[in-house]
Amino acid sequence: GLNSPFEVFIEKYTNFIPEEIPLLLKQIKPEITVVSRKDLEENDQSFLEKIKGKSSAILIPGDPFVATTHNSLRLAAIQRGFKCRIIHNTSIISAAASVSGLSTYRFGRTVTCPFPNNASEFPYEIIKLNKQISAHTLVLLDIKQRTGEFLAINEAISILLELEEKKQETVFTNTSLVVGLAQIGSENEVISAGVAEEIITFAWRDIGPPQAMIVCSETLQFTEEEALQTLWKVELSNQGID
Amino acid sequence: GLNSPFEVFIEKYTNFIPEEIPLLLKQIKPEITVVSRKDLEENDQSFLEKIKGKSSAILIPGDPFVATTHNSLRLAAIQRGFKCRIIHNTSIISAAASVSGLSTYRFGRTVTCPFPNNASEFPYEIIKLNKQISAHTLVLLDIKQRTGEFLAINEAISILLELEEKKQETVFTNTSLVVGLAQIGSENEVISAGVAEEIITFAWRDIGPPQAMIVCSETLQFTEEEALQTLWKVELSNQGID
The missing domain is CATH 3.30.950.10 (Tetrapyrrole methylase, C-terminal domain)
Incomplete structure (x- = not known):
């Protein structure tokens, strides 16, 4: 869960999410980082380089692979030898x-x-x-x-x-x-x-x-x-x- | 949530759910009741009569309205004046x-x-x-x-x-x-x-x-x-x- 020693990222550009959600999450995990579309799309290779060798979680609104952004990131990660685990969500x-x-x-x-x-x-x-x-x-x-x-x-x-x-x-x-x-x-x-x-x-x-x-x-x-x-x-x- | 004074029911016949889930839920809410297909389909009117006037929650595996069972129950409930609130789930x-x-x-x-x-x-x-x-x-x-x-x-x-x-x-x-x-x-x-x-x-x-x-x-x-x-x-x- 969010209490584990994972580095936690959240993206909130593929959909609108209520303002309260990131605030609530920050109460559980203060060092949560908001990532932009640029981080995950244009600069996905440097993003992956940054989190390489660590355990990281990326929180996204909705089902993780309905938006192409996250599917592309998953493919780039797997091609670089990352192990990916997906927790599905309501879509x-x-x-x-x-x-x-x-x-x-x-x-x-x-x-x-x-x-x-x-x-x-x-x-x-x-x-x-x-x-x-x-x-x-x-x-x-x-x-x-x-x-x-x-x-x-x-x-x-x-x-x-x-x-x-x-x-x-x-x-x-x-x-x-x-x-x-x-x-x-x-x-x-x-x-x-x-x-x-x-x-x-x-x-x-x-x-x-x-x-x-x-x-x-x-x-x-x-x-x-x-x-x-x-x-x-x-x-x-x-x-x-x- | 599950800690509220709601009466809580769970059905586990429209899909397989891991044995641990009902056990885990019972730790949070000991008086959770497992309901059968018969309760919710054939005897849905007497089930609704039983929970009438109370706040109740029915937990089901997957998205609540992919199976026709739960959609029929929702319609029967609304036709009898119940107020229904849906919490969506991964499907x-x-x-x-x-x-x-x-x-x-x-x-x-x-x-x-x-x-x-x-x-x-x-x-x-x-x-x-x-x-x-x-x-x-x-x-x-x-x-x-x-x-x-x-x-x-x-x-x-x-x-x-x-x-x-x-x-x-x-x-x-x-x-x-x-x-x-x-x-x-x-x-x-x-x-x-x-x-x-x-x-x-x-x-x-x-x-x-x-x-x-x-x-x-x-x-x-x-x-x-x-x-x-x-x-x-x-x-x-x-x-x-x-």
Whole structure:
């Protein structure tokens, strides 16, 4: 645990973490070091050189290998003869999907929606691919931890509706079913579900990051319908499959 | 936490959990009650009646809503006016995918492979659907916690190869890439990757449950190739996309 003689690092740039967490950790382990993106990405070789021969722990938000940063660091470490031990953690990938009330087994590929100045058709394409196999899509929304910027759920909906207007493939429309999730697992958790034109009117920006958006395929199983109705008061026309 | 005046229940039938966990929990909270599948599924209404008006916690292995049992219980509780608070947990859904070295974003729908006496073409069909959108498949292997039975990775491979022989759709063959994962997150974790006819020869049954199997789509990104080569010494012909 944290009380062992390990040197302990924490990174807080791949996701937003509450201010209290590093403060709390410093109470247990005062000499905890915050490492930057630069330390672990650009200067990863000198970082590894520094911790070589010692026992070190790097604390990161979420599942350690969902972000490519940590996977690259693991590969660089192993290539240099380090022994790595991983302690897994809750991830938005499973938490967002499962808390929504939709079947975890019916989620297809996950995608991140970038900021509008970094526009991409990729989120639209992934939703389209997933729909082809009757799968839901977990859309994660981009953040810039350093500046506190984040994409809000209604902004992502608007990006997808614009792509729909451009491509006209009936992938994501005003009547597409959307589950919006903000601050999952925290006391401020907000979850809301409904059609896109309804969810887009909600003041998501006021809730703050992290936010994730689940887009449903047209087909819902009866158990999923029941869950969305019970949990988030969604009104659904009877479209169930099972 | 566990020290609060909550009544605490634990269920250990939806997954194998190490014997030490309930013993350790009982040291913190001696009056912890083990609940059976029957309590939470068939008799869920009387279970809810029993805990009505009190603050109770139910501890479960993995992410609380990956198994349908707990989602049904949540719905029944909410329909009866209970207030539910969820503390998320690490799930095999994200841990297995991310620890493999494959991109979490390239996983499609997850599927459970049942025991041969409960044979189904569903795992084969899901792998086929995922391949259509260049997605990997996480195949979870069935367990019977009560009797200690579990499906081992080589048995699942053999089930899929038999389905291939029957259906002839080149979905899962001897040369399909497979990552086998046993006891993820424990000290006895074993991960091995290679083509199906190689991974099937491994004595997975000796390692014990839980085991999960990741089947790769034909297409690997260069970063995924590098990860499989570095982490699990997989020899790959140069097939990368990126």
